[in-house]
Amino acid sequence: MTSVRAKIVILGGGFAGLRALYRLRALGDRADIVLVDPRTTSLARPALPEVAFSGKPVEHARFPLERPVTRSGARFINRGVERIDANEQRVVFDNGETIRYDYLFxxxxxxxxxDAIGGFREFGYSICDDSEAPRLAAALAQFKGGPVVVGTAKSVWGTRVDAPMLAAPCEGPVAEIMFMVGHDLRLRGLHKSSAIRVFSPGDIFFEDVGTRVHADVGALIAREGIEVTTGKVLSHLEAGAVVFEDGDRWESALSIVLPPYRGNDVIVRSKGLGDEQGFVPTDATMRHLDFERIVAAGDATALSMPKLGHIAVMQADIASATLIRDVSGEGEIPEFRPEVFCIANRGGEQATLIYSNDFFGGPIDLTMSGAIAHMMKWGFDEYYFHTAGHLPPDLATEGLELVLRELRN
Ligand SMILES: Cc1cc2nc3c(=O)[nH]c(=O)nc-3n(C[C@H](O)[C@H](O)[C@H](O)COP(=O)(O)OP(=O)(O)OC[C@H]3O[C@@H](n4cnc5c(N)ncnc54)[C@H](O)[C@@H]3O)c2cc1C
Known part of the structure; x- marks a missing residue:
């Protein structure tokens, strides 16, 4: 417990960092909070498929960071972090300056x-960033038809924590891409000349959900005439082809690939902080296994599996509760109970909500498809955008719980 104002530094203003910023306001004048990000905007990646396929302006997938940070009583530092010196409790910026912390998030x-995918820069497209999604939108606008190949490159994970070793960080975006590109091609009369083939590096497509979700999503995939092949590990991209490690070569006029995920370079450069792949090893309270003044949440952590905004927020709640307890001695730390919750747009007014903890031994494994799911996705994204990273309030989540309870029965 600290008697003076604790200095808390939050690295990153994405789903996890912003959630922590808003949660840590509960400390009031017991803490001075700083949020650091080299970007001036926070990027809502779940909105990027609509940037690529539905004409959403990319500006609508990001919002300025400084204002919500300062309005929260914190200080914003618009700089990149070079590394963390955990023994000295210091963050080193890319200009050599440093800042000390009592606690680091x-x-x-x-x-x-x-760049781990040979030929990506010349022949590939993706969707994971606000540079890639508009680039794909521009390529689609020029697309005249031909085979479309969509899939995920294999990721490799470290071994310090006991988390599932998924071959793909998260295949929700792949599902969105296949359905949304299909919808776009149909609208433009190109679907007959543009068969969609999907590959997955895992033994099962959508490894992290149960049989009911597989059956429901599988039926939608079959209805669209999309072919999904599992166990295909991407080797590289060529002009007009996607090449796999087993030597297979699929003809492709448009190759859309999710890249492998690796630990953030900051963690890789910071001595003793990351696991073998540069992800942050934590216990279930999101505290670093070796540095008690450091907590972590979201895609940066070894425990976030699959890599989902929903899990980033859940972990940020836990990590914030851990810090609040350290600083004030108050509050309970929620239990980490991973689950998959996402809504995949399918083009037009269609979407599929997926809610499952079957993979983690729980009883939930359900989908809801249709216009209501699409409205929910739209509502979530708009709320997140217009409130600068807040999630819908309890009333909305209680309504969602009601719908989900109905679906479960
Ligand atoms: C196309 C796509 C669609 C998705 N759809 C969904 C969905 O529907 N539902 C869902 O739950 N999840 C979805 N996800 C996953 C979700 O976007 C991620 O899990 C989530 O963004 C992780 O949040 P984060 O805060 O951990 O990381 P990020 O959102 O990546 O934020 C990290 C922050 O750290 C900052 N940063 C990086 N390097 C430095 C540095 N050197 N110094 C300081 N700051 C730095 C970055 O600028 C960034 O602001 C999707 C992902 C993609 C790619």
């Missing part, structure tokens, strides 16, 4: 390693 996200 790491919400740096994962590195999307496009």
């Amino acid at each position: 790491v919400g740096l996200g994962a590195k999307k390693d496009y």
Whole structure:
């Protein structure tokens, strides 16, 4: 417990960092909070498929960071972090300056390693960033038809924590891409000349959900005539082709690939902080296994599996509660109970909500498809955008709980 104002530094203003910022306001004048990010905007990645496929302006997938940070009584530092010196409790910026912390919250996200895919820069497209999604939108506008290949490159994880070793960080975006590109091609009369083939590096497509979700999503995939092949590990991209490690070569006029995820470079450069792949190893209270003044949440952590905004927020709540307890001695730390919750747009007014903890031994494994799911996704994204990273209030989440309870029965 600290008697003077604790200095808390939050690294990253994404899902995890902003959630922590808003949660840590509960400390009031017991803490001075600083949030650091080299971007001036926070990027809502779940809005990027609509940027690529539905004409959403990319400005609508990001919002300025400084104002919500200062309005929360915190200070914003618009700089990149070079490394963390955990023994000295210091953050080193990319200009060599440093800042000390009493407590550090790491919400740096994962590195999307496009350059690990040979030929990506020349022949590939993706959707994970606000540079890639508009680039894909521009390519689609020029697309005249031909085979479309969509899939995820294999990621490799460290071994310090006991988390599932998924071959793909999260295949929700792949589902969104296949359905939304199909819808776009149909609208433009290109679908007959543009078969969509999907590959997954895992033995099962959508490894992290149960049989009921597999059956429901599988039926939608079959209805669209999309072919999904599992166990395909991407080797590289060529002009007109996607090449796999087993030597297969799929013809492709448009190759859309999710890159492998790696630990953030900051963690890789920081001695003793990351696991073998640069992800932050934590216990279930989101405290670093070796440095008690450091907590982490979201894609940067080894425990976030799959890599989902929903899990980033859940972990940020836990990590914030851990810090609040350290600083004030008050409050309970919620239990980490991973689950998959996401809504995948399918083009037009259609979407599929997926809610499942079956993979983690729980009883829930359900989907809800249709216009209501689409409205829920729209409502969530708009709320997040217009409130600068807040999640819908309890009333909305209680309404959602009611719908989900009905679906479960
Ligand atoms: C296309 C797509 C669609 C998705 N759809 C969904 C969905 O529908 N539902 C869902 O739950 N999840 C979805 N996800 C996953 C979700 O976006 C991520 O899990 C989530 O963004 C993770 O949040 P984060 O805060 O951990 O990391 P990020 O959102 O990546 O934020 C990390 C922050 O750290 C900052 N940072 C990075 N390096 C430095 C540095 N050196 N110094 C300081 N700051 C730094 C970054 O600028 C960034 O602001 C989707 C992902 C993609 C790619």
